[in-house]
Amino acid sequence: MNFASDNVYGVHPRILEAVVAANQPLTDVPYGHDDGAQACEAALSRVFETPVRAFLVLNGSMANSLALSAMSPPFGGIFCHEGAHIQTDECNGPELFTGGAKLLTLPGEGNRITPQAIERRLRHFVHGEHGARPSVVSITQATELGTVYTVDEISALGATARAHGMRLHMDGARFANALVSLGCTPAEMTWKAGVDALSFGGTKNGGMILEAVVFFDPALAEDFLFRRKRAGQLLSKGRYLSAQLLAYLHDGLWLDNARQANALAQALSRGLALVPGVRIAQPTQANEVFALMPxxxxxxxxxxxxxxxxxxxxxxxxxxxxxxxxTSWATPMADVSRLIALAQQASARGVDGDD
Structure with missing residues (x-):
């Protein structure tokens, strides 16, 4: 019964098969110039219904750090939630790869920031070049508390960012889970709502090493090849990355995986909510369940x-x-049912832990 993370589960068989298939040709073009890399960009352009520039990288933290490095100058300020992954779990990577940009953290219910919170913070920027230049708003979709920004909320943040000459970045480590939760299109949740760049995650949703930086504004991608190389994120045998992404997108596998993970989270949330003494702390909107318990x-x-x-x-x-x-695409439903049953039994016994 492992509910520690969606990272603890393995690779979806169809993605693993694609990696094996990529190994069949004797040779291929290295360093991300294989035909598959171009096919990935074309496939993502179809998914998002607009031409995009897309670059495969090895992990989500670096996707965020490099995307932000293309969006903010070293003297820039990046607005994010105080609990955002870029603030709490990336070991100052965004600051390093932007060359010194400052993360400007904001409070917000459910780990979501609001235009009002940004506006309040901006009122303090009255010292010109003596402070950071507001440059980027970064949001996580789904958030670190499992909540999801609505399309209208993203649009409002995009409008606020543009009104102040800033860009909007989305950390989409659990992008697919948020997308199927909202029932909208990838375009509606990103560039149509004002998102300029997306860290598109797949590792948590059935991939092995499956992350991409997607730019909806091609100007941001102008020197990204160099940024990726300098950061050690240019895999020499890049065909194994592109094979994963193409399999991930093929026939909607990425959406099916996310629907399965979300459905399991809903089942777990409903079951735990019936256990005396347990309270669901946040709306279960993606594949994470947060609860208060004794x-x-x-x-x-x-x-x-x-x-x-x-x-x-x-x-x-x-x-x-x-x-x-x-929960993940591979979490057994039996594990969900067993956890709920154990919680109910323990609660009924007065939580004494005796079998």
């Missing part, structure tokens, strides 16, 4: 083999803890 119940579930993380938040009552469960 510390004792948390310990019992972990002792019985459930793997998940306690997730720090402020304002928790004594004796309670905030936890995160993540």
């Amino acid at each position: 510390v004792a119940l948390c310990g019992v579930l972990q002792a019985l083999g459930a793997v998940f993380h306690e997730w720090p938040v402020d304002g928790i009552d004594a004796g309670m803890t905030h936890v995160r469960f993540v």
Whole structure:
């Protein structure tokens, strides 16, 4: 019963088969100039219904850092939520690869920022060149608390960014999960809503090494080949990356995987909500379930083999803890059912942990 992350599960068989198939030709063009890389850009252009520039990279943190490096000058300011992955989990990578741009963090319910929060923060930028130049707004879709920005919310953020001469970046590590949750098109959730660049994630949704930086504004991609190379993200045998992305997109596999993960999260959320003493802390809108539960119940579930993380938040009552469960395309439904049953049984016994 491993709910620690969608990263803990393996590679979808169809993607693995595509990697094996890419190994069949004796030779291929190296360093991302294989035919598959061009096919990936064309495929993503079809997905987003507009010509895009797309560059495959090895992980999501670098996708974010390099995308932001193309969007912000070294003296720029990047607005993001205080709990955003670029702030809490990328070891100052955005600051390093932008050459020193400053992350300007904002509060917001459900790890979502608002135009109003940005406007309030901008009122303090009255010292001209003595402070960072507001350059980028970065949002995570789905967020680090499993919530999802609506299309209207993204559009409002895009309009705010443009009104102040800034760009809008989307960290889409769980892009597919957010997309199927909203039921909109990829275009509606990105460039039509004002997104200039997207970190398009696939590793969490069935890929092996499957991330891409997608630019809807081609001017941002002008020197990205050099940025990717300098950062050590140019894989010499790039055909194994492009093979993954093409398989991921083929016949809607990426959307099917996300629907499966989201459905499992919904089932888990509904089941846990019925356990006495447990409260779902955030709306379950993608493939993450956040819950408040007694510390004792948390310990019992972990002792019985459930793997998940306690997730720090402020304002928790004594004796309670905030936890995160993540489902994936490959999470067994039996594991979801067993976790719910164990929680119900432990609660009925007064959370004493006895079998």
